[in-house]
Amino acid sequence: MMMMNKVMRPMLLAAAMLVTAGAANAQLKVGVVDLQRVLQGTAEIKQAEAELQARFGPRRDELAAVEKELAKLQQDFEANQTKYTEAALADLSARIQNRQRIYQRNAQALQDEINRDRQDILNRVGQRLQEVVKKVAEAQAFDLVVDAQSTLYAKPAIDVSAAVTTAYDAAYPVKK
Secondary structure: OHHHHHHHHHHHHHHHHHHHHHHHHOOOOEEEEOHHHHHHHOHHHHHHHHHHHHHHHHHHHHHHHHHHHHHHHHHHHHHOOOOOOHHHHHHHHHHHHHHHHHHHHHHHHHHHHHHHHHHHHHHHHHHHHHHHHHHHHHHOOOOEEEEHHHOOOOOHHHEOHHHHHHHHHHHOOOOO
């Protein structure tokens, strides 16, 4: 690590000097895009989220009902330990454990499926978004566009997130 620092320092210093020298001769036009906000603001993502909710909502509701059933069984088990026989308690405990396993398996399967679908959507939209950012940057003559999430400070005037969202929705309108 120390050897790497000794080697990297001169290189970083040289790079900084080149950037400084270049900046003195030319002005860079920089834009900032809040990619998270753009993604959440596109009509395509909004429609996809609504479709995911419609598709997976019933299964989530079923899981919520099973969760309530499990809570009721657990409450019954705890409240009636002195009233039930050992055999009845063992039977109830086995039913609870079985329902918990089924619930956990189904909940994990549902979450995996939702995550897979969301990732597919984000991958598709992300590729398209890069093209749109490039077009907006070229149209506004930006030399550099950075993500707001990785920027410590940027003047609000150079934030082109709204323009990118509008351009994305125009380039990729949702189908109704």
